[in-house]
Each structure stands twice: as C-alpha cells, then as structure tokens.
Amino acid sequence: MLKLTGLSKRYDTGDLALTDINLSVPAGQVMALIGPSGAGKSTLIRCVNRLVEPSTGAIELDGQDITRVRGAKLRQARRQIGMIFQNYALVERLSVMENVLSGRLAYVGFWRSFLRQFPASDIKQAFNLLERVGLQTMFDKRGDALSGGQKQRVGIARALMQNPKLLLVDEPTASLDPKTSRQIMRLICDLCREQKLAVIINIHDVVLAQQFVDRVVGLRGGELVFDGAPSDLSPDILTSIYGEEDWSVVEDKDEEIEEDTPAPAGVDIAGAHP
C-alpha cells in the first residue's frame, strides 16, 4: 500500500530529520509511530503527503511513485491520503458540515465548492460520517463552538470524506483528556479497519498505542530503531527508543488496575527525558 525506500530529509538549516527510512504499510494495518519529541515523526508523515519535501528516497502509494509528482498529479495523490491533526486544524469560522465537505474539494470543481453545491451523494456520506462520530445534530454549528473531542471527530470525518487509501494521523490525542483520547483512538481504528485503510498514527502515549494498534515502529534521532508487535515493547526496547528511564510504571499498570487503585491516567512516556 505505502512503501518508503531510503527516505531522508535534511532541512535547509542543515538538520538531518530523517535518515534512510525503509518502511511499508499494507492496507488495513494500523501502525503507531512512537519516539521522543524531535525524533522526526511529524516530518515522516508530512513527507508522505509532501507537505514536507523529502531530500532523497522514494515514496510509493499503491505502486505509484509520488516522490516527485507535481501539480494535478500531486493533488491526485494527496486526495488518496487523509490527514488528522493534533490541534484538529478545523477552519473554525466554517460550519461543521462545510468542514466535513471540504474533504471532497479534490473531487468537485471550484464553482461547485464555491457555491456549496455538493453532489447529494457527498452530502449523504458527510451526514453518515457525522452520524457515525455522533455529531449528526451539530452540522450547522460553527467549528469554534465545539469541544476538543468534538472538533477531532469532525477532523476524522473530514479526512474520511476523501475516501482515502491511507490515513496519516498526527498526535490525535495530545490535547484531549484520557477518556476522550481512548474514544478517539477507538473511533479511528474501528473506522480504518472497516474501510481497510493503511494508517500511520504518531503518538506519544505508548500505553494507549499498545491497546489499539497492530504494529509499532520506533524512531530515534531520525532513524528507525524498532519495528514489531505492540506486545514486543519491553523496557529494554523503550530505553532504546526513548533513552534511560524507569519504565516500571508501564508494566505495573495492569496489576494496579486489578488492585483497584487509581491508575495513572495516560502515562505520557515521551515527556520523560533520558
């Protein structure tokens, strides 16, 4: 589905953000990308939809090379890649419905979108998605009238309106409370498995990731240092990704829940520095 070969990114400032990344994600797989702040997680997913231009290497989507495509070809490629953002990135002065329908912009012409004359099938799909994320009565509300969790639901609906093959998710839960975080993760993973999408989720919260994803990839200093099942994440491996730290909190979590003591909500491992 998605195949990265020898992908590197050097910023104009000279910082090497990614070094020789080789990675492929099959359709229907939910993959978490973990690693400390500044490891290059955001750069990696932004290279995939070319919000950031990769320096060397190749990006293949469904067998088509999109590393150097431009203009209409690039837009065609982006249309197949949905993106969900950390701070929701809704256009807050547009209504919820307009935000969701903006996911169809690559499918309708300028005048149609300017006059808000979307095809009935698009509006039906938008409504169904809003129903699915539980916001079917809110579509006339303005973006800024929603709570954080609701905004992220609209962000999910907008990304899925593109009928993407691949979904890029950048820290979807970083600004949300633990309960909403779990709901959002479950929603993203359920929807993607239903639609057989390949998904890359950048996430700080390792415990949360372990519960929902099929595969975990660890980045450190722009290099791929781990690729395996969520259950393979041992304290040693976490140390190799994040650096030295006492990881016992993560391991003890299950016992604590059994003992019915309040579990630390959403242990934010990335916040711990080596």
Next chain:
Amino acid sequence: MSSAGTGSASPSALEQQRIAHARQGRWRPLPLVRSQHWRWFINLSVLLYVVLAWLSIDVNWSRVAQGMERGQDFVGAFLRPDFTSRGGEILTGLWESLTMTFTATVIGVALAIPVGLGAARNIAPMPVYFFCRAIIAITRTFQEIIIAILFVTMFGFGPLAGVFTLAFATIGFMAKLLAEDIEDTQKEPLEAIRATGGGWLQWINYAVQPQVMPRLIGLSLYRLDINFRESAVIGIVGAGGIGATLNTSINRYDYDTSAAILLLIIVIVLMSEYLSGYVRKWTQ
C-alpha cells in the same frame, strides 16, 4: 460512539427538517439572514440605491473635455521633471518634511503606547478602557487637514504646527491598532505571567510586549510612511515641509517642479516600503 458529545437539547423543528434533508443528501448552508422576505428586501434596496445614486451623478462633458487637456499637461510634466531650477527650495522642503515626519512619529508612538494599553479590553479596567477609547475616537475623528488648520491658527505658519498635527493623528491610529493587537494576543501566556505574582508593569513587559512587538514596529514604520505623505498635504494649509513647496509650484503652474517633487516623494515612499519589509522580517 453516538452517546458521546452530542448536544442534549432536543433539536427544533427546523433543525429536524435540516437533519432529515441532509440524510437524503440535501444540504445548503444556513443563510446569514434567516427570513426570505428580509433577504429579498435587503438585496432589492441595495440594488435600487445603486441605480438611484448612479443616476444622480451630474456630468458636464464639455468641462471634462477641457479638464482632460489640463490633466494631460500635468501628467506630461512627469516626462520632463525639473529638479534643478528650484533645487534649493525642494531640498529644504524635503529635509523639513523628513524632520517633521520623524519627530512627529516618535512623539506620536510614545504617546500612543499608554493609550493603546488602556484601550485594550483584555488588560484595562472598564473606566480606563472608556477613557482611552474616547481619546482614540477624538484623535481619529478629525482629518489631518482640519487639525493642521487649527494648529496653524494656534502656532502660526511653519513646521511646528505640522509636527503637532502629525503627532496628534498618529496617536489615534497607533493606539487603535495596538489595542486591537493586544486584544488578539494569546491568553495563556498572560495567565502564566500573572500566575507568577509579578506586578502590572512586569506583566506587560513579559507577557504582552513580546507578543505585540513585531506588529508595533511594523505599524510604526507604516505610520512613518503615512506621516511623510501627509506632510506633503498639510503643507498646503501652511504647516511647513515639502507640501508648502509643492503648493507654491502648483500655484505658479510650474508643473515641471511639481512633478520633480512628486517623483521624489514616490522614491522616498518606495524606499521606506522596502525598509519596513526588511525590518519586519528581522524583528519577527
């Protein structure tokens, strides 16, 4: 998932209708004006007014034909601007204008900062807010020419009246835009610095100033630019500067000299445009 996050209030009849329509694939954005009658009324009124206003313009075509020739003379003079025959006067005028502009901008900005702080709703108490907004309203009500006439009457002909005029106008302009910028600052840093227990001035210095500084510098340079152009206009009513020289040359039908002055003004404004672009990039 549907249990989470939906509004608990039951939707009205209109909302229910819109939901039913959206389910079938029919959706239009909510119109700004809800009532259809009102929408028609407003649109027709605007159209009617435009038509009536257009018909009320009275054009004297023979006068236009005459004026075209004079206009041509004036524009033609730009092809042969005369910098030399009145060179001394132009130079004195320009120098005077630049001095007036600079002095007035510095005084105006210095006075505008406290007024702007007071006129920002998010940091000033209500009475101060109203007082400072009143100052802004007063300084912005009168056009520069009117203020210039007043100051020329008070202080006599010359650049002093010009400096006061430009400084006065700068206060309203800068204070208003600065206040709006302060109102748009991020709330979180303001809370964080207040939470440290620092004093009001420290709060302004640490939380507000860093957020508004680039815009304050950009606006000051923009106002410098405006003041220079205004100095050419207020000179016409006797407030000194290049405007006085320009006015004299126009009265003498010495369009070649006028053209030279206008070209110099364009060059200086262009230079300040590039300068402000550079400075703003540097202060970001």
